[in-house]
Each structure stands twice: as C-alpha cells, then as structure tokens.
Amino acid sequence: MLSLLAVSLLILTANADVIDEDVNFSKVEDHFAVSNPAEKSEMIMEDLFIKYPTLKPATDKEIIEVKKSFMEFLDMNHVKQREIITGHPSQHKELSHVLKEFSKLATKEFDKLTDEEREFLGKVTDYVIHKLTVQEVLKVYKKKEEEGFRNGWIAEEIHKLSMLHGASLANSWGLDPEEITQEWTAMQGLQHNEL
Incomplete structure (x- = not known):
C-alpha cells in the first residue's frame, strides 16, 4: 500500500502544470495585500507584461499612462470609484484604460x-474586476453600517442593503452575484472577528 506521502507526491506530479499556474497566478492575488495603490498598480502591470511581452505598450509613455490610470483608480474616492465600476459614461477613462486596454492589446x-x-489574460482581468467589485461592496457596507446605526437600523437591514448592492455590481460586470456576496460576507466576518 502506498504511503500518504507517496500518494501526495503522485497527485502533485500529475497536477504539476495546474499547481504551477496557480502559484504564478497567486502572485497577482498577493498584490491586493499591498496597501500602497502605486505598488498595486505597478506589480499587477509588471506581472502582466512579463507574462505577455506582446501586450506591452510600444512606448514608455504608454506604459506609464496605463500604470498611472490603474493607480489613480485604486486611489480614488469612493464616489468616483463607484461611478466607474457601475459604468457611468463620463468615467470610463481611468478603469477602461486598464481593463479594456488588456482587451484592446490582446485583440491587436x-x-x-x-x-x-x-x-491567463482572461483570468487576470477577471480577478482584477472581481476584487475591485468585492472591495467596492465592502466600502458600501461600511458606509451603510455607519449611517444605519446612526439612523437606528438593525444589522440585518444593513446586511440586506449591502447584499443587494453587491448583486447589482456583480450583474453589471457579468459576475456571479452569489459568489461576490458570499466573499464579501466572509471578509466582513473576518474583520469583525479581528476587532
């Protein structure tokens, strides 16, 4: 009978490509643990350009513009981020210059x-959209939580409003609303446990 270690090694060997891809992709995930928006932007873009040299803009000026756009988005106030995330027509410049630039360059x-x-490019783009959406819902939850408790709302009412907002954002991006609301609920629970 094979030992547990031997079985584990067989599984790891059989799934080496998948594991390798997951490890590489986790580098992108780790960027969201960085608190500095400029660092987030720089690291995500560098990973993308290393993985896909053909997608790298032709000039240094274009590279700087793309990185700057994403950095600006991450550093924006809540209202402006919301306008961009929900597709406000006058605010497509910053975020679309990042996410839609991926698509434009990939098409070229x-x-x-x-x-x-x-x-992989699709995964990176989906991940960025997903995380920004979850972050946005968490911000709305915190804001509603502050407003709600001041106005005498109960926690269940605040939770319901936040879930509806999260589902709306997820639908606007073509994401699974249940997945988004479950993730931000889990994150919210972790934050409360830390307090």
Missing part, C-alpha cells in the same frame, strides 16, 4: 497569443 496581438496565454 491575438494571433501571437497561445490558448494558454489568452486564458
């Missing part, structure tokens, strides 16, 4: 990308 260089590269 589409034939040069392998299937794996196309899939």
Whole structure:
C-alpha cells in the first residue's frame, strides 16, 4: 500500500502544470495585500507584461499612462470609484484604460497569443474586476453600517442593503452575484472577528 506521502507526491506530479499556474497566478492575488495603490498598480502591470511581452505598450509613455490610470483608480474616492465600476459614461477613462486596454492589446496581438496565454489574460482581468467589485461592496457596507446605526437600523437591514448592492455590481460586470456576496460576507466576518 502506498504511503500518504507517496500518494501526495503522485497527485502533485500529475497536477504539476495546474499547481504551477496557480502559484504564478497567486502572485497577482498577493498584490491586493499591498496597501500602497502605486505598488498595486505597478506589480499587477509588471506581472502582466512579463507574462505577455506582446501586450506591452510600444512606448514608455504608454506604459506609464496605463500604470498611472490603474493607480489613480485604486486611489480614488469612493464616489468616483463607484461611478466607474457601475459604468457611468463620463468615467470610463481611468478603469477602461486598464481593463479594456488588456482587451484592446490582446485583440491587436491575438494571433501571437497561445490558448494558454489568452486564458491567463482572461483570468487576470477577471480577478482584477472581481476584487475591485468585492472591495467596492465592502466600502458600501461600511458606509451603510455607519449611517444605519446612526439612523437606528438593525444589522440585518444593513446586511440586506449591502447584499443587494453587491448583486447589482456583480450583474453589471457579468459576475456571479452569489459568489461576490458570499466573499464579501466572509471578509466582513473576518474583520469583525479581528476587532
């Protein structure tokens, strides 16, 4: 009978490619633990350009513009972020210059990308959208929590309002509303446990 270690090694070997991809992708996830918006922007973009050299803008000026746009978005006030996330027509400049730039550059260089590269690019973009949406819902929850308790609302009412807002944002991005609300609820629970 194989030992537990031997079985584990067989599983790891059989899934080496998947594990390797997960490890590489986790580097992008780790960027959201960085508190400085400029660092987040820089690290995410650098990962993207290292993974896909063909997607890197042709000039240093264009690279700076893309990084600056994402940094500005992460550093924006809540109202402006919300306008961009919910697709306000006058606010597409910053976020679309990041997320839609991915798509634009990928379209230009589409034939040069392998299937794996196309899939990875999609994952990076989806991840950024997903995390920004969750972060946005958490901000709204905190704001509603402050307002609600001042106005005599109960926690259940605040929770319901936040969930509805989260579902609305998720739908606007084509994400699974249940997944988004579950994630921010879990994050909110962790924050409360830390207090």
